Every structure is written in structure tokens, then in C-alpha cells.
Amino acid sequence: MTPHPDTLWRTPRPRRSYDVVIVGGGGHGLATAYYLARNHGITNVAVIEKGWLAGGNMARNTTIIRSNYLWDESAAIYEHSLKLWEGLGDELDYDLQFSQRGVLNLAHNLHDVREGRRRVNANRLNGVDAEWLEPDEVAKFCPIVNTTASARYPVMGATLQRRGGIAKHDHVAWALARKADQYGVDLIQDTEVTGFEITGGRAVAVKTTRGTIAAGKIALAAAGHTSVLASMAGIRLPLQSHPLQALVSELLEPVLDCVVMSNAVHVYVSQAHKGELVMGAGIDAYNSYGQRGAFHVIEAQMAAALELFPIFSRVRVLRTWAGIVDVSPDASPIIGRTPVENLFINAGWGTGGFKATPGSGWVYAHTIAHGEPHPLAEPFALERFTTGALIDEHGAAAVAH
Amino acid sequence: MMLIECPHCGPRDENEFRYGGQAGVAYPERPAELGDEEWAAYVFMRDNPKGWFHERWFHTSGCRTWFTVHRHTVTHEIRP
Numbered sequence: 001m002t003p004h005p006d007t008l009w010r011t012p013r014p015r016r017s018y019d020v021v022i023v024g025g026g027g028h029g030l031a032t033a034y035y036l037a038r039n040h041g042i043t044n045v046a047v048i049e050k051g052w053l054a055g056g057n058m059a060r061n062t063t064i065i066r067s068n069y070l071w072d073e074s075a076a077i078y079e080h081s082l083k084l085w086e087g088l089g090d091e092l093d094y095d096l097q098f099s100q101r102g103v104l105n106l107a108h109n110l111h112d113v114r115e116g117r118r119r120v121n122a123n124r125l126n127g128v129d130a131e132w133l134e135p136d137e138v139a140k141f142c143p144i145v146n147t148t149a150s151a152r153y154p155v156m157g158a159t160l161q162r163r164g165g166i167a168k169h170d171h172v173a174w175a176l177a178r179k180a181d182q183y184g185v186d187l188i189q190d191t192e193v194t195g196f197e198i199t200g201g202r203a204v205a206v207k208t209t210r211g212t213i214a215a216g217k218i219a220l221a222a223a224g225h226t227s228v229l230a231s232m233a234g235i236r237l238p239l240q241s242h243p244l245q246a247l248v249s250e251l252l253e254p255v256l257d258c259v260v261m262s263n264a265v266h267v268y269v270s271q272a273h274k275g276e277l278v279m280g281a282g283i284d285a286y287n288s289y290g291q292r293g294a295f296h297v298i299e300a301q302m303a304a305a306l307e308l309f310p311i312f313s314r315v316r317v318l319r320t321w322a323g324i325v326d327v328s329p330d331a332s333p334i335i336g337r338t339p340v341e342n343l344f345i346n347a348g349w350g351t352g353g354f355k356a357t358p359g360s361g362w363v364y365a366h367t368i369a370h371g372e373p374h375p376l377a378e379p380f381a382l383e384r385f386t387t388g389a390l391i392d393e394h395g396a397a398a399v400a401h
Numbered sequence: 402m403m404l405i406e407c408p409h410c411g412p413r414d415e416n417e418f419r420y421g422g423q424a425g426v427a428y429p430e431r432p433a434e435l436g437d438e439e440w441a442a443y444v445f446m447r448d449n450p451k452g453w454f455h456e457r458w459f460h461t462s463g464c465r466t467w468f469t470v471h472r473h474t475v476t477h478e479i480r481p
Contacts, residue, residue, distance in 0.1 A: 225451070227449035227450075228449075228450075228451050231450075236442075236446045236448075238441075238445035238446050238447070239449055240422065240447060240449050241449055241451075285419070285420035286420045286456070286474075287422070287449060287454060287456065287474050288474050288475070288477065289451045289474050289475045290475050290476065290477055294402045294403065294415060294416070295402060296402055296414075296415070329444075329445050385441045385444075385445045385446075386437045386438050386440075386441040387437070
């Protein structure tokens with residue numbers, strides 16, 4: 001292994017103009033910059049980040065990767081992403097600790113069973129690997145799940161995507177940032193976008209805390225703050241920003257070698273390579289930009305986790321936190337053009353954007369480069385809220401995303 | 402956890418309530434005359450400010466009253 005260098009990217013001063021300015025230096029923004037350069041040869045690009053690279057939701061998610069979504073449009077884009085994950089570490093020459101350890105989605109009632117079986121069939125028809133496990137098979141696959149008949153939340157089966165798993169979020173961000181930087185992309189941190197210059201219905205520059213930067217095209221990749229940015233351009237969006245909390249336990253010996261999710265009891269768990277249990281829950285109900293949530297949500301989440309995993313009863317919580325997620329009405333992302341020419345949007349990934357990082361960057365880069373949506377992105381255009389062609393993923397995605 | 406002032410029951414813990422989103426979203430006066438874009442605006446588009454926000458709360462576990470709260474979406478401060 002080569003020694004880790006002191007810095008993986010430059011810290012450039014913003015130039016006066018770029019072909020493309022990406023607003024938001026998280027996973028999706030970095031992936032977009034990377035694929036703009038790699039797939040489209042567009043390297044005169046800046047990524048403007050108000051804080052530090054990948055310090056928002058990229059640093060706060062539970063790193064679950066899967067593609068077992070119900071609808072064709074979702075399966076297509078998330079499966080594209082999963083396929084990219086499968087080669088991303090080699091391509092970026094960085095150990096992403098991508099581990100396809102299998103993702104279980106537990107069923108606790110008859111509705112869950114029907115939904116799960118239906119989703120397995122839908123996944124297979126879309127070329128996404130999926131299996132239905134009976135309770136005894138769940139017990140074999142993940143012995144520490146409480147599958148006794150007397151459990152408060154009886155396990156009546158589960159879907160399993162073996163190709164699903166987790167990755168190390170920081171490594172993903174650093175690897176993408178390093179490659180983008182090598183292509184000549186300027187990664188500009190500590191610089192907040194404060195407005196846009198729009199002339200004749202066309203976005204021509206971003207105003208920032210370090211001056212105005214002219215841009216051929218402007219691409220939003222700001223997750224929970226997308227509504228705030230869009231309103232600076234006079235655009236109203238069907239997004240609501242909520243806190244999404246997660247937590248880690250103290251470090252444990254290896255005890256859980258797969259990802260376990262349960263929509264019905266609002267918890268999802270995996271064990272990171274380092275040893276801590278990583279758990280997430282549902283969103284806090286109210287709109288917030290506060291990057292913190294209420295403790296009763298954590299308490300409910302822990303109660304559910306203990307019912308599912310009695311073995312965790314003595315485990316101590318080390319740290320809890322929240323990110324701000326932008327939730328759309330159909331729990332699907334919004335990717336594409338906006339009413340303002342040359343201003344593009346990639347938002348609404350809600351509680352599940354991490355898994356989409358490479359796929360999102362791929363289709364967004366294409367959309368920006370061509371000014372036309374990538375075929376996989378087309379169904380996710382903002383117009384769907386007017387046409388009514390929603391992609392309702394609440395069943396497969398609403399809580400445990 | 403926030404302490405929310407129910408107009409009927411007084412201050413109660415946040416988890417007694419359900420959230421209702423932006424306040425003052427009125428049903429269209431002439432629904433039959435609305436086009437697709439106006440329906441989209443009514444059904445899906447909502448304010449999502451970083452700052453003060455008028456929003457609806459429902460006292461699910463109490464008197465079951467709907468009421469409006471003025472709350473800051475960063476500090477979570479509530480003011481009358």
C-alpha cells in the first residue's frame with residue numbers, strides 16, 4: 001500500500017468563470033464533477049461548497065447500498081448505480097470498503113409479506129437480484145435476528161438482495177474528489193452561494209461569499225438546502241427538508257455480517273468495518289434545517305432495534321446526529337432542467353441518496369453536458385408533478401431508504 | 402424534544418402532536434377551472450424556508466385540535 005499523501009486535492013482560488021459550476025460538494029456533486037470530466041471531457045468545472053467537502057449528508061448517512069426498488073424507473077437508476085459501485089473502487093484506485101454483504105428487508109405482517117414478494121418479482125423482472133426468505137432462512141442468514149414466534153415484531157420472512165451492502169462514505173468522497181481534482185476540477189470549499197445572476201430567463205453566474213463566478217451552466221447538488229437555493233432563482237419546489245437521525249454504538253467484535261432493515265418498525269442496522277453498529281430511523285416529522293432531531297425518535301428506534309436484536313441489550317450508544325434530507329412527495333428524486341435555462345437540479349433523494357452517488361452523478365453529468373435528460377433521469381424530471389406521472393416509492397423506500 | 406403550546410391543553414411534549422406542514426394552504430376557490438400547473442402548485446408545492454415558518458400541528462394524543470404554530474426551522478424556537 002502506498003503511503004497516504006498529505007492532501008488529495010488542491011485548494012484553488014475560484015476563477016472568474018467556468019463552463020459548469022456545481023453547487024454542493026457532497027457525494028452527488030463530486031460524482032457529477034467526476035463524470036463530467038470522465039464521460040464528457042468537461043473539465044473547466046468548479047464545485048462550490050459552503051462548508052467542507054462531504055461534510056453534510058455524505059458524512060451523516062448509514063451507507064446502505066441496494067437497488068431493490070419497486071418501480072421500473074427506480075430499479076433502472078438504482079441498479080445502474082449499483083453496477084457502478086461494483087467497479088468504482090478499482091476505477092478510482094481507492095479502497096472504498098464496498099462490501100456486498102447482503103441487505104435484508106424484514107416482513108413483520110401480512111402486508112409486508114405481500115409487498116416483499118411482489119417487490120422480489122418486480123426486481124427479478126428488472127434484472128435486479130432478489131430473493132424471498134422464509135423465517136427459518138432468515139434465521140440461518142442472520143442468526144442474531146429474533147425470529148421466535150413470540151417476538152413483539154414476528155419475522156414472517158424477508159427480501160434479500162445479496163449484491164446490496166455498505167461502503168465507507170468518507171473514502172467514496174475522497175476518492176471522487178481526488179480524481180475530479182486530477183482532471184482539473186476546482187474544488188472550492190468555505191464558499192457559500194448567496195444568489196444567482198439571471199438574465200432573460202437564463203442563469204449566467206453564481207454570487208458567492210468570494211465574489212461572482214460566471215458559469216455556462218449551473219448545477220444544484222445541495223440536498224437539504226436545495227429549496228433555499230432554488231428560491232434564490234425564483235423556483236418553487238415540491239420539497240420539504242427534515243432532520244434524519246442516525247447513531248453508532250461503541251465498537252464491538254464482529255457480530256452482524258449483513259444489513260438488516262425493517263420498514264414496519266423503523267430501524268436499519270449494519271456493522272461498520274471498524275466495529276460500531278450503525279443505525280438509522282425515520283425522519284423527524286417537522287421541517288428543519290437544524291441538523292439535529294428529537295431524542296424520542298432515537299428512543300423509539302432503539303426500542304425497535306432491541307426487539308429485533310435482543311443481543312444488543314447491553315450495547316451503549318456512542319454518538320447520535322442528524323442530517324437534513326430533502327423529501328419529495330413521491331419519495332423519488334428530482335433530476336433535470338428547471339424553468340430557468342442553464343440551471344439544473346438534482347435533489348429530492350430524501351433519506352436514501354448515498355446508494356445513488358455514482359448513478360446520480362452519471363446521469364446528472366449527462367443531463368448537464370447535453371442539456372437534455374439522460375434516459376434514466378428523464379422520468380424523474382420536475383414536470384412529473386404537473387403531469388401526474390409520479391414514481392411512488394413510499395412502499396419500498398419511505399422509511400428504510 | 403420541543404414543547405408545543407396547544408391552544409386548548411397548554412404546553413405539551415412534541416410527541417403528543419402530529420405535523421401538518423405549511424399553514425394557510427387554502428383549497429382552490431374554483432377547482433373546476435384549475436389547470437394542471439395550478440393543481441400541481443396546490444397539491445405538491447410548499448414553502449420550505451430556512452427561518453420562520455407558519456405551520457400546522459394536530460394534538461393527536463390530546464384534544465385533537467388543529468392549530469397554527471410560528472416556528473423557526475433552524476433554532477426550533479416557537480413564538481406566539
